[in-house]
Amino acid sequence: MNLLSRYMKLLRHYGPQGWWPTPYYRPGVYSRRFSERERFEICVGAILTQNTAWKNVEKAIKCLKAAKLLNARAIAVSPLAKLQSCIRSSGYYKQKAKKLKIFSKWLIEKYGGNFARFCRRSTLVCRQKLLSLWGIGPETADSMLLFAGHKPIFVIDAYTRRFLAEYGVRLGTYDEYQKYFMDKLPKSVSMYKEYHALIVAWGKDHKTRDVSEEASHKGTHGLVRAK
DNA sequence: TACCAGGTCCTCG
DNA sequence: CGAGGACATGGT
Structure with a gap:
């Protein structure tokens, strides 16, 4: 077989x-292009779900959404303690807050906070760039590229x-x-x-x-x- | 009560 | 390199 x-x-x-299991998602429908907001949410989810049950991540994402922290600029400037408390339910919350900060700041500085713009280069180049960030390993990078970037990985x-x-x-x-x-x-x-x-x-x-x-x-x- | 959950980083040999 | 430990909360 x-x-x-x-x-x-x-x-x-x-x-x-x-x-990716976002509220926007329709099972079996893979053709729709995501908005930048959706792409970023997927990236955040990819980081938060590291060695963690998705159920715990959902709570964290709801909190981020309610706190209007579900975009790169808001996360980049948010007080660390506020970010940490919002994602507490996803575990490793201190590390993950740092990871979200690093990813968000990088995305803003290099690509104007736009993940789709980052995705313009080749899959391998994108992958290397993501892997160079602290807190993003192969699975997280590939999840971002596949589910948020629609890249074949x-x-x-x-x-x-x-x-x-x-x-x-x-x-x-x-x-x-x-x-x-x-x-x-x-x-x-x-x-x-x-x-x-x-x-x-x-x-x-x-x-x-x-x-x-x-x-x-x-x-x-x-x-x-x-x- | 322990063990597990859609990993990653750091340290040490 | 590769093994071993740290990181942390919520569910069963």
């Missing part, structure tokens, strides 16, 4: 997910690794996992989005941990998956 047929299987089983996360491990595929670095998917799939932005969303749906459905994680969490006991 190849990656494309696994995708079809997931799609049949779970149905179109509709990601496949997002790898913990669920994705588990998903492949389920089929006996275990690789090393983030980039190796990414290459594995991108070498085997057609270059389709909408499919990359949906595939990632479906893998997350699958992951939440299979709340057990796989052997590949056992190796990197020596202190814990991996559970045997119940089929």
Whole structure:
């Protein structure tokens, strides 16, 4: 079974997910262009959801919205304490406040606060620039590029690794996992989005941990998956 | 009560 | 490099 047929299987089983999960989003509809406000919200969400349940991120985003902090300029000039208290529910709130500040200030200084303008250059160049920022690693960068920038880049996360491990595929670095998917799939932005969303749906459905994680969490006991 | 959640950075060998 | 620890809140 190849990656494309696994995708079809997931799609049949779970149905179109509709990601990025903003209120603006319509499941299964990937063609609509986002407004700059929406793009920025996705970027913020990508940072806030680092190792954190999306539920906790939603609260934080609602607070930011209510406080009119959901744009680069507002975050850049906001008192740190105010920003921190607003995103407290998303965990690591001190680090994440700093990350939001750094990202926002950078976006303003280099691209007039406009993510779409930043996205004008090539995917790889954009990726390198995002990765150079403190607080933005490969998954966050790729989430921003794919979901906010509509760029053809496949997002790898913990669920994705588990998903492949389920089929006996275990690789090393983030980039190796990414290459594995991108070498085997057609270059389709909408499919990359949906595939990632479906893998997350699958992951939440299979709340057990796989052997590949056992190796990197020596202190814990991996559970045997119940089929 | 512990463990987990759509990671990333820093330090040390 | 790569492993190991820190970062933090909310749900089960």
